[in-house]
Amino acid sequence: MMEDSTKSGIAALIGRPNVGKSTLMNHLIGQKIAITSRKPQTTRNKIQTVYTEERGQIIFMDTPGIHRAKNKLGEYMVTAAAKTLDDADVILWLVEPTDHIGSMDEQVIKLIKHAKVPVILVINKVDRIKKDMIPDIIRLYEREMQYDDIIAVSALQGRNLDTLIDAIFRYLPYGPLYYDEDTITDQPVKQIVSELIREKVLRCLGEEVPHGVAVTIEKMEERGNGVTDIEAVIICEKESHKGMIIGKKGAKLKEIGSLARADIEDLIEGKANLQLWVKVRNRWRDSDVLVKNYGYDIKKV
Numbered sequence: 001m002m003e004d005s006t007k008s009g010i011a012a013l014i015g016r017p018n019v020g021k022s023t024l025m026n027h028l029i030g031q032k033i034a035i036t037s038r039k040p041q042t043t044r045n046k047i048q049t050v051y052t053e054e055r056g057q058i059i060f061m062d063t064p065g066i067h068r069a070k071n072k073l074g075e076y077m078v079t080a081a082a083k084t085l086d087d088a089d090v091i092l093w094l095v096e097p098t099d100h101i102g103s104m105d106e107q108v109i110k111l112i113k114h115a116k117v118p119v120i121l122v123i124n125k126v127d128r129i130k131k132d133m134i135p136d137i138i139r140l141y142e143r144e145m146q147y148d149d150i151i152a153v154s155a156l157q158g159r160n161l162d163t164l165i166d167a168i169f170r171y172l173p174y175g176p177l178y179y180d181e182d183t184i185t186d187q188p189v190k191q192i193v194s195e196l197i198r199e200k201v202l203r204c205l206g207e208e209v210p211h212g213v214a215v216t217i218e219k220m221e222e223r224g225n226g227v228t229d230i231e232a233v234i235i236c237e238k239e240s241h242k243g244m245i246i247g248k249k250g251a252k253l254k255e256i257g258s259l260a261r262a263d264i265e266d267l268i269e270g271k272a273n274l275q276l277w278v279k280v281r282n283r284w285r286d287s288d289v290l291v292k293n294y295g296y297d298i299k300k301v
Contacts, residue, residue: 007056009089009172014112016104019094020124024155025049025062028165029184049185050178055169057177061088085111090171091119092164097129097137097152101144109144118148118171122164127154190217193264197232197276200260204252205244212237212285213245227271230264234278237285242278253278 013021029049051058085091091112095105112119121141126134134152141150149167153160185192194215201213219231234256236242246253257276264272 006174006177007169007172008059008175008177010059010061010087011090011092011168011172012061012085012088013092013094014085014108015094016102016108019096020155021062021094024094024122024124024153024161025060027155027158028058028060028161048187050183051165052177052179052181052183056172057179058165058168058172059178085115088117089173090117090168091115092122092168093119093147094122094124095141096125097123097133099136099140101140113145119145120149120151120164120167120171121147123150123152124155126152127157127159189268190220192267193217193220193230194232196263196267197234197256197260200256200263201234201245204256204259212241222270227273228268229273229275231275232277234276235281236278237280237282239280242280245278 013025015021029051049060049062051060093108093112101109121138123134123137123141138150141147148171151160151164151167153164155161179186194217198213198215201215214235216233216235217230218233219229222228234245236245244252245256247255253276257274260276261272261274264274
């Protein structure tokens with residue numbers, strides 16, 4: 001690809017929790033990198049993925065959802081989301097098709113209203129509403145600020161994503177590719193594996209265990225026979241949560257491991273021997289040291 005004919009740049013995805021940022025990014029690049037869940041605040045780190053085609057390269061930055069921070073982990077997440085905007089060439093603000101603008105969306109508006117780069121308003125989840133409702137939703141958000149583009153999509157169904165890609169390329173600068181054409185993420189495999197396990201914890205436990213869960217990878221080594229041995233520790237904040245994660249006679253932990261193993265094997269394109277343990281670290285989300293130890297270092301955002 002020639003530098004004078006290709007475009008490349010960073011598209012930052014921002015929005016309140018649970019609007020579908022991770023789902024959108026996964027669909028756009030065609031592979032699962034960011035975990036998804038019906039629970040808000042699922043994404044904790046900035047996750048960088050790469051979309052490459054003949055027009056050039058888009059580096060997607062998926063950010064934690066903007067919310068009111070209640071602990072050290074929450075502060076890290078909000079800071080990570082805000083700092084992503086400083087590096088962006090274009091901002092994608094994801095919203096849901098509702099008839100009002102909530103307080104968390106108002107926080108996003110404060111962050112992006114005076115942005116020095118183009119802002120695309122992305123109305124996600126339009127598969128949930130009638131098409132004739134979209135103009136009213138657009139007018140609602142246009143009362144708050146002006147946008148360089150407004151696009152309605154369904155990330156879950158893959159609807160109108162080509163139009164979104166076209167819009168992003170329209171606002172990217174010309175320049176060389178940031179990454180090789182085969183690169184899809186800069187995330188270490190260990191980090192993706194730990195997040196896939198955490199996703200299964202969130203999904204398997206429904207509303208029983210809050211977001212006081214982290215996962216650390218203690219060992220990840222490939223054997224000569226093509227099997228990767230993985231030892232992981234699920235961190236929770238209470239003994240009662242530990243019991244829920246393990247389940248009766250270990251049934252819940254076994255379910256988490258089975259589901260996680262399937263995704264991990266898709267990721268590494270091989271067999272995985274996954275072993276899980278559960279440990280309690282009381283109020284770890286309020287500890288600067290433990291938050292950093294579990295992979296959420298505010299100095300690195």
